[in-house]
Amino acid sequence: MCRHLAYLGPPLRLGDLIDAPHGLMAQGHHPREMIVANENPDGWGIAWWDGISPEPNRYRAIAEIWSDTEFAHCDAVGTAVLGAVRKASPGTTLRSVNNAPFIADTPRGSLAFSLNGYAFRDPQVEAHLRGCLSPETRLDGDTDSEVLFTLLRQHVDRGEPLSDALAAVHRTLAPSTEEYVNMLAVTADQIVATTWHHTLYVRRTAVGTTVASEPLDGDHEWRRVPDQHLVVVDRDSLTTVPLEGLR
DSSP states (O other), X not given: OEEEEEEEEEEEEHHHHHSSTTSHHHHHHSOSSOSSOSOOOSOEEEEEEOSSSSSOEEEEESSOGGGOOOOOOTTOEEEXXXXXXXXXXXXXXXXXXXXXXXXXXXXXXXXXXXXXEOSXXXXXXXXXXXXXXXXXXXXXXXXXHHHHHHHHXXXXXXXXXXXXXXXXXXXXXXXXXXXXXXXXXXXXXXXXXXXXXXXXXXEEETTEEEEESSOSSOOTTOEEOOSSEEEEEETTEEEEEESTTOO
């Protein structure tokens, strides 16, 4: 299980997302609404588009976010951001390639992805998901996150809108009522997220939209996303629809 967040809007200092009163660092060390653990010590990562280059920057480390002294980009700004702290799923290794954000180039531009949850509780589900990968697929790590990301890329590469593609991955996964699976995908111009028994909040203001596992501060503008929903954030709109019924 993990905590993750995304931002879309005018240039925002990365440190404002990391060092907020309950920002990414606090959610890594002292999450308030995490179900199966009380911290995320197994590394972290962040990707950000600077509004100039079409390609995102990315930083990933296996150090705990609260003790990482190598990150030197708090003053960098992003117009689209995805950050995540990691609690490693059972059976996975502590390597930076296993950390979100996962990034790839697609026909729709660069895409970043994070998973908050665990998709491989049932070996049959893992076998099913891996069986849906293209035969030529080569994975860098050993996580369920990368498998789901690769499935998402396959849908996007076929020309599907990102929201349809993420909904399709959710249907392929078909999580049970006892599983916790939130997915988060970000491009330079869009955020798409799912909720499935994990918390997710959104704050939309005149200066941008932030989506996060937990509110970053005490601002009354934060709204909890209903469970089992899909959220689509564009620069000029926010849509939330039930996952049930999406085909």
